[in-house]
Amino acid sequence: MQKEKIEGIRKQFFVDLETAGNEAELFDLEKKYLGRKSEFTEIMKSLGSLSAEDKKVVGPLANGARKEISDAIEVKRTALRNKGFDFESEKIDITIPGNKRGAGHLNPISLIVNDIQDIFTAMGFEVSDGPEIETEFYNFDALNIPEHHPARDMQDTFWLKQAAKNKKNGSEERLSMRSQTSAAQVKYMEQHTPPFKIIVPGKVFRSEATDSTHEHTFYQFESLVVGENINVGNLKFVAQEFFSLLFKQDVKVRLRPSYFPFVEPGFEFDITCTVCHGKGCKACRYGGWLELGGAGMVNQNVFEAAGYPRGKYTGFAWGFGLERLAMMKYKIDDVRLFHSGDLRFIRQF
Ligand SMILES: [Zn+2]
DSSP states (O other): OOOHHHHHHHHHHHHHHHHSSHHHHHHHHHHHHSSTHHHHHHHHHHHHGGGGHHHHHHHHHHHHHHHHHHHHHHHHHHHHHTTTTOHEEEEEOOHHHOOOOOOOOOOHHHHHHHHHHHHHHTTTOEEOOOOOOEEEHHHGGGGGGTTGGGSSSTTTOEEEEEEEETTTOOOEEEEOOOTTTTTTHHHHHHHHHHSEEEEEEEEEEEOOOBBBBSSEEEEEEEEEEEEEEEOHHHHHHHHHHHHHHHTTTOOOOEEEEEEETTTTEEEEEEEEOOOTTTSSSTTTSSSSEEEEEEEEEEEEHHHHTTTOTTOOOOOEEEEEEHHHHHHHTTTTTOGGGGOOOOOOHHHHH
16 A cells, blocks of 8 residues: 555656746755655655565665655756756857966066075075164164264154163163164174174165155165174175176175274275276276275174174174165166156066
């Protein structure tokens, strides 16, 4: 008797299935034939009360019909979903070339910084960094810059309204936007014992009027080497090696006596003109040399500020503005272009 009942349900289901025209109707159908309150569920539940012999016949029959119904519903569901979907027109042609997206350009300053870091790390230098907001101690005092030096004037330095507490004696200290990457020197020395070789590329700030060769925000690069027998010859060699690699030509360095509070002796340094190789041209005003930056042997007062015993170490420091270098390398005639945000400028690199 159960056998006929199952067959009846099965037949009726396939008749009903033909009439289900959308997914909602199909869902109702599923509920009716396979749901908790369906006749099928009742039959499954009653299997327990059947004789062992009947169970052997009815069990597989019921399970088989149930699976058949459930499969038929899935097939119909897929068919309903795909109805009205044109596979041919929706096909994606993966052989059509895509749209090219702009990858962006590096600012020439970034290009120069990358070059500098590559050259110096190959020579065994460590790349160091420091904060752009610095205390008066690290930016001036520790670098042996006298209290009334004009560099500390409002006209030259951006001072902040906020002050900082000195960690050692608790006194209030003025804060400024660092006016030179040298501000990172003593900080590094406080945490490291010589010998070491570092470079510090970074952004610096000066309170000054801008024109084609002056900016209030620009990049500097600083190199510091400290050990027990470092001398001016080492400085000259490293500088010459660096510029020769950077400009991919034989570059000579010339030192001229000069004064900076943080070095003794101090020098201005020039390099042979990269345009005429020292013969004389318009770029070097026919002198064969280009002025580039400042250098010198680290003043013992600076070592003392870092906590090193006076006279134990010697070292050299030198640095220059990166904009000037980029202007030379890429023949750019206005320093303000670097921070202009003008895409016509950036896209050339
Ligand atoms: Zn020249």
